[in-house]
Amino acid sequence: NAGVTQTPKFQVLKTGQSMTLQCAQDMNHEYMSWYRQDPGMGLRLIHYSVGAGITDQGEVPNGYNVSRSTTEDFPLRLLSAAPSQTSVYFCASSYARAGANVLTFGAGSRLTVL
């Protein structure tokens, strides 16, 4: 049982380049989300999805794009990378029902934009 798998673990980009952070879960979780972690600011929600075909913005969505075509996958796209997007990114998933709503996190992806 792999849980939540994020790739790549590390990435260096130049300003203006695009890339996609991949996230996959094998637990049939309805809810998936992306967070970014910056020093002194905790984790902040970028985008989330409550099911296939449904996405919504979190606290810091600008510069990021998401889609959810399947229950398992929730990729995060950076269309034109900026130095301000240098961060550690976490994907997380959970069931939607209240009694089982503990988030399972991926291992994180460290992104550096030069």
Place this chain on the structure above:
Amino acid sequence: AQTVTQSQPEMSVQEAETVTLSCTYDTSESDYYLFWYKQPPSRQMILVIRQEAYKQQNATENRFSVNFQKAAKSFSLKISDSQLGDAAMYFCAYRSSGNTGKLIFGQGTTLQVKP
């Protein structure tokens, strides 16, 4: 909008002693969930303990327990018999009871355990 505040950027404790990490939150909701997550140097986010707001009894998981004060909107984490492996960043987090599942995190507290 809900907010979560951890006012202690860094804490230290002697091995085998007890330490309490503070967390306060602000919400107008009556039904919600509170969590403490541990992040060791490996960067992996690990659930430490969970509290349902409708439960008056404080949650306990082995050496970890919480002091949940709903009226004061306070949710502190007590670590008893601290071990070297407890050294990590600890995050307090809030989640509404609705099915959007958005988790709101505090800024984090770095815990150092001294041998």
